[in-house]
Amino acid sequence: MTETPRAWRSVLPHLGYELPADVTPQRTGGPMIATLPLELIRQSVATREFWPIPEPVAERYRSYRPAPLWRARRFEAEIGATVPIYVKYEGGNISGSHKFNTALAQAHYYHRAGFRELVTGTGAGQWGSALAAACAAFGIACTVFMVGGSLRDKPYRGSLMRLYNAELHASPSRLTHVGRVAAERSGQGNSLALAIGEAVEYARADPKRAFCIGSGETYSILHQSVIGLEAIDQLAALDASVEAVIGCVGAGSNFGGLALPFFAADSAGERDVPTELIAVESSTTPKLTRGVYAFDHTDSTGTGPMEAMYTIGSGYAIPASHSAGLRFHGAAKLISAMRYRDQISALAVGQREALTAGRTFALTELVVPAPESGHALAAAARVATGREPGHPARRGLLVCISGHGLLDLAAYDKLLAGLPEDRAADSDALRAATASLRAVHPMGGA
The missing domain is CATH 3.40.50.1100 (Rossmann fold)
Incomplete structure (x- = not known):
């Protein structure tokens, strides 16, 4: 039987080019960079090919x-x-879903970096469910902004997140400025970008909170x-x-x-x-x-x-x-x-x-x-x-x-x-x- 991998494998050494650098607006330092654990930054830019999976993460992997x-x-x-x-x-x-693979890893690194609450946006709810469970595994709080239309269609995704003690908000919400503005406009209740925007704003309000994301980052x-x-x-x-x-x-x-x-x-x-x-x-x-x-x-x-x-x-x-x-x-x-x-x-x-x-x-x-x-x-x-x-x-x-x-x-x-x-x-x-x-x-x- 195939074994669970002991290391992640990066494709960066095989691309033949460097990824374009991000462009940061002058008015802000960018909330993600400010709170991102150093190891996750390294994993995004280094040309190292194999990254050993930390044992607390590997132990959870082996259960599924x-x-x-x-x-x-x-x-x-x-x-x-x-x-x-x-x-x-x-x-x-x-x-x-597959989201649990990175949720466990991120919860481990953020917990080790001293954060006590992770905040995120989710569309279908797989990522929100994964992060809620991962946060429970590592003993940290979790807040999720879920696309409102999706939450209405998939109410038991919300139940699953709440089962793992996550605080759940339908997006657009009244909790954030970006949510309140979007709620006044038509056609803005189905956007994952909006849910992520609410999570970013909410996370920036407390230094013990960190925004994390489940799909697009290297x-x-x-x-x-x-x-x-x-x-x-x-x-x-x-x-x-x-x-x-x-x-x-x-x-x-x-x-x-x-x-x-x-x-x-x-x-x-x-x-x-x-x-x-x-x-x-x-x-x-x-x-x-x-x-x-x-x-x-x-x-x-x-x-x-x-x-x-x-x-x-x-x-x-x-x-x-x-x-x-x-x-x-x-x-x-x-x-x-x-x-x-x-x-x-x-x-x-x-x-x-x-x-x-x-x-x-x-x-x-x-x-x-x-x-x-x-x-x-x-x-x-x-x-x-x-x-x-x-x-x-x-x-x-x-x-x-x-x-x-x-x-x-x-x-x-x-x-x-x-x-x-x-x-x-x-x-x-x-x-x-x-x-x-x-x-x-x-x-x-x-």
Whole structure:
């Protein structure tokens, strides 16, 4: 049986370039940088390849890792796949998703740095659930701002967070200035950027609080490398090889955690078959397929550092979607840089197609995937049946089921009731939301 990895693996030494530096507004030092533990800063910038997993984190990992990997033969047969489809399942922990991998690591480092409360924003609630449980594990307080529309659709996500003593607020809330302003505007209740903005503002009010984020930062992608490292060993144990690795993208930690260890292994000459890495996003939030590569804010406050990212604009009014974890305006700095240099590719999938693929997987493999994971499954079905031109996978493909959908059944109820087709993001609105952003030049400078 495959063992839980003893070290995380960084892709930074294999990129062949440095990531663009953040641009910090002159009026603020940026709350994230001020409170970020030194070890997390190192993990974001150093070219060290292997980072030993601290024993308190490793001990928690061993309670649910290694996560299962299997060939989804019944799903293959149902969709008419012409190549094998392997799935890596990350729903077998208390949070129900891959987010717990970095939540445990971050809670450990923040606790060691002396912080007594962690504050965050969450979309679908997987990250909020993961951080609440991780904070409980390390004896620190947790406050979560959750996208209000998502909390209404997924009330038991809130129950789970409160079970672990987290203080939970629907966003926009009356607790912060940015929340109060947004509450007075129409169409602003579905934004993860807003929930993150509220968390940033709230955390800055107390020096014992720290804002932390679960997906877009380079260190969180590093922590998720346990997914891909395990998958490489598990495929080898099955004497199987894949030519495509597929994961859904909100900001990028699930996709990065699965795919980037394959990129590193390919770069180091450790694998015989080169791997295409396919990031799958929601068509309601098409940053990688229709966005611009520019410097943008990660939240709605406009006070933190601006990162080089593929973005549709932090002020873009994202429409409601059952895949709340994908409702983020930008992709991670690392994922964006690799997309810009064609080291990864991207596809967009609508929520009806995603939920239909999720239901098919549930019927055939008896695992209910999160709606976010349904996007990856839909893309896998396209590739495995030859319906996605330019993306062959002759020896098979690997897809990440980033979490379970047992707390997302309202979305499947709406699918069964005849969920309408999605409307594509409006081109004029996308242009308006990104018009003032400064483009990232080819060598990474502003």
